Amino acid sequence: MFVKKKLLGFIILCLLILIVAPNLTKAAESPAGLMDGKAIGTSTNSTTVMGSTLQVTDNNELTSYPLIYERSDSSKSKQDTFLIIFDSPVTINSYKMFITNYNREKMYIVFEDSNGVGIEGSIVNEVIQGDNEIHSFAKPLTNVKKIWVIQKGTGTLNVAEFNLYNIEPTPTITPTEEPVATPTVEPTATPEPTIEPTSTVTPTPSPTVSPSPTPEQPTGDRAIMVVTMSTGLEKEFDLSMEEVNTFIAWYEQKQAGTGTASYAINKHENNKGPFTNRKDYVIFDKILTFSVDQY
Structure with missing residues (x-):
């Protein structure tokens, strides 16, 4: 009876290791996101948070949030917008949006500064990758206070992950060269050279280079x-x-x-x-x- 209990306990321990180990490995490989484990706002507009969800920030690809296409009706009764408002401005240089049923729908991922002005680099009516990879912006987006997301498709998109990052670049390590010992060369007797008369070299004249004309710049008005x-x-x-x-x-x-x-x-x-x-x-x-x- 005692042996059976020990065997059962060992089997349970092995199962726990198999379940937990993949998640630990994934957490170790993924960089920390600004939205890790934080609720993301949902709304019918780009100004006021009306609800929230953790399904897109839990680092679990098996959970997702149904993001419906942007509504144009006057009532706006259904929440069709992700809305993030930071307590203080942040810097963002990359993002991830994993959509399990993405089919090249046009997306808006708009970043606004603390004055409510759109920041250059926002994704405006564009097709994104939609995969589970992290994608970098052309340059870091600074002073980001608010972000809103809508999709311009005709159906519902299942958003499994949405996160934002400010990843520090990995420095390039330059290898240090090990000094190589130089062998000692024994001196040898050098014969005295016979001096031959040298002829005078006539220098070859260099051609005169004419400067290239500066092209005229267009003067569009x-x-x-x-x-x-x-x-x-x-x-x-x-x-x-x-x-x-x-x-x-x-x-x-x-x-x-x-x-x-x-x-x-x-x-x-x-x-x-x-x-x-x-x-x-x-x-x-x-x-x-x-x-x-x-x-």
Whole structure:
């Protein structure tokens, strides 16, 4: 009877080791994430946390959260957004989003600073990898205060893991070369050289190099300006550089706390129709980002 109890205890111990060991190995290999074991907010918008889940931050690929596609209905009764608001700004240089049924749906992973302004490097209406690997940004995102995530597909995505990282780069170790002993060379008698008269060498003239003309730089005075709104809508305008610079000056003044809340952009002859002129008014706090391509 005593032998049977010892055998049963040994079997239970072996089973526990088999269950726990893979998780310990995985934890040792994975870098620490900013969201490890922390609840992630869920919401119907990008400003207010309404619920939370631990299913995407528990480092368990077998659990997942059903992230529905972004709703456009006015009621917004269903939570279609991940929302993270940090107590204080952080730096992020990589992320992981593992979606078990991902099929190249367009994603938004938008990072905002402490002033609520979108940070360059945000993922805006793009296809991501969606696998269980960590992917680095082109450059670290600094002063990150808030993050919101939506998907633009037509169905529900099962998000198994979502985490953020600030991984320190591994320093490159330069090997130290071991000194090699130099053998002692015994001196040998050197015969006296016979001095032969040397002829005078006539130097070969170097060709005169003509400087290459400096290529002229393009002097485009117009540009295509694309304004991306916080809803993902993109507005495109064909403007003069003077109009572009005026818009940028308004945006920077408004960001500094002065100026009007909206800005009128002249659409000129684009789809003018029967109207004498057409202007598109954009609201400052609805602008996510904008780009200028000069031509």
